[in-house]
Amino acid sequence: MIILNANVITLDPKQPRAEAIAINDERIVAVGSNEAILGSKSIDTEVIDCRNKTVVPGLVDSHVHMLEFGFLLQELNLRNTKSIKEMQKNLHEHAKKNSELEWILGGRWDEEKYSEGRYPTRWDLDAIIPDKPVFLTRVCGHLAVVNSAAVKLARITRYTKVKGGIVDLDQATGEPNGILRDNAMDLVSKLLPKPDRETYKKACVLACQNAVKSGLTEVHWLVNSAEEVRVLQTMHSQGKLPLRIYLGIPVKMLDEVTYLGLVTGFGNGMLKIGFIKILADGSLGARTAALMKRYSDDPKKRGIMLYSQKRLRGFILKAHTSGLQVGVHAIGDRAIENVIQAIREALEKVPRKDHRHRIEHCSILNAELISEIKELGLIAAVQPHFVVSDTWTVDRVGPDRARWAYPFRTLIEKGIVVTSGSDCPVELINPLLGLWAAVNREDKPGESLTVEEALKTYTINAAHASFGESKKGTIEKGKYADLTILSEDITKIPRDKICDVSVDMVIVNGKITYSRRHN
Numbered sequence: 001m002i003i004l005n006a007n008v009i010t011l012d013p014k015q016p017r018a019e020a021i022a023i024n025d026e027r028i029v030a031v032g033s034n035e036a037i038l039g040s041k042s043i044d045t046e047v048i049d050c051r052n053k054t055v056v057p058g059l060v061d062s063h064v065h066m067l068e069f070g071f072l073l074q075e076l077n078l079r080n081t082k083s084i085k086e087m088q089k090n091l092h093e094h095a096k097k098n099s100e101l102e103w104i105l106g107g108r109w110d111e112e113k114y115s116e117g118r119y120p121t122r123w124d125l126d127a128i129i130p131d132k133p134v135f136l137t138r139v140c141g142h143l144a145v146v147n148s149a150a151v152k153l154a155r156i157t158r159y160t161k162v163k164g165g166i167v168d169l170d171q172a173t174g175e176p177n178g179i180l181r182d183n184a185m186d187l188v189s190k191l192l193p194k195p196d197r198e199t200y201k202k203a204c205v206l207a208c209q210n211a212v213k214s215g216l217t218e219v220h221w222l223v224n225s226a227e228e229v230r231v232l233q234t235m236h237s238q239g240k241l242p243l244r245i246y247l248g249i250p251v252k253m254l255d256e257v258t259y260l261g262l263v264t265g266f267g268n269g270m271l272k273i274g275f276i277k278i279l280a281d282g283s284l285g286a287r288t289a290a291l292m293k294r295y296s297d298d299p300k301k302r303g304i305m306l307y308s309q310k311r312l313r314g315f316i317l318k319a320h321t322s323g324l325q326v327g328v329h330a331i332g333d334r335a336i337e338n339v340i341q342a343i344r345e346a347l348e349k350v351p352r353k354d355h356r357h358r359i360e361h362c363s364i365l366n367a368e369l370i371s372e373i374k375e376l377g378l379i380a381a382v383q384p385h386f387v388v389s390d391t392w393t394v395d396r397v398g399p400d401r402a403r404w405a406y407p408f409r410t411l412i413e414k415g416i417v418v419t420s421g422s423d424c425p426v427e428l429i430n431p432l433l434g435l436w437a438a439v440n441r442e443d444k445p446g447e448s449l450t451v452e453e454a455l456k457t458y459t460i461n462a463a464h465a466s467f468g469e470s471k472k473g474t475i476e477k478g479k480y481a482d483l484t485i486l487s488e489d490i491t492k493i494p495r496d497k498i499c500d501v502s503v504d505m506v507i508v509n510g511k512i513t514y515s516r517r518h519n
């Protein structure tokens, strides 16, 4: 048995605060005062003293692309570099640390921040890495710089022409200078070695480690390939999964999943089939999110639906009738409307009370859509930090519609289940950053959540969104011992300091999977 001694925020209305938690194997067996819990101590009880720390129910990220995150973690991140010189220095260190790599990949550099006042060139990279190919994308993703080894491998010359792309040439010599724009990047990127099982495994392990370190005890993991699922099953069977996983499976695999008769919840406590992920529209940033009216900053555009309504309806109906939950990416109000319509029709054909279908992102709403979401019992799976990052929302949709962008408080007051995630690697995985964003709404202070409400969107609401509220999401006797231990009481410190709180320990299924002292 383990007894954890701490300031406990239980989120259990019957006993909101406690001083100690007793854990036996994977379950919480008692929660209460120090006196009561420590009294039950026996000879083989381990006491973990966290008296000046705060324990909350294990934090859950409800929308995260873990494999992509894992790949990104292995690449060179140049986001904070201020000069080509610094880029070179980082490149050198990265290559030294990862000498086994055949390719050096990385990016997120921005020449506008560079003191040299120019783009880096292949020769800048050659000075550091002359022998193996280097491919470094710009922060926008529409441009890359490569070294001479990559230029040679891709057989790029001063005469190379690419449809929809440009190979930049050096002004003095007329030779390719290593800058590739748009489709010209494919000349090199198509040569990248296809990741094998080991590469997938490394990415999954790294992503999991980082997620746990950020305080997460569970992720709703959006998979893209069967290989990922295989790797996760291997990790689980070897007892190496450090957190719970609820799978979001792409609609391209819907036929296979239904063919096998798999339903939401198939699996076990650590790894199970969650929802079928369907993309309804694009993004606001790229003006591809489907709006009812035109974009305010580009009146020619209304965004795009990725499928016809008939196909969307078909996917949702098939998943729904097969016993699967759906999670439909819908950002624009027109996309959300169409998704609601399709789910309504599925429910009329095959009524099911506890379907828990989700709308991922659920960004641009209005009063009518919110009422329909409530009426159908849909879950809003939002990303609080988008509020901070999407600085162009008002430009895109104008002030009237922006009023209805991410209206967290309105959704909660309506009684809609709101669950939070990061959409990492779009945003950082850190759940405290999302929590901070949800309670400090500068765009619309009236839509801010209280700390406790925001915490619920990362715990009990996320448990509800994965059909697990009887086993997870609060600190109560009988539930899984999934706990996040924080350096501060987030309900007591100034709201704007929440993003500075650190994660001291993470317990998943009764086991310590991260401890700051030991890392």
Ligand SMILES: [Zn+2]
Pocket: 063, 065, 222, 423
């Ligand atoms: Zn996403």
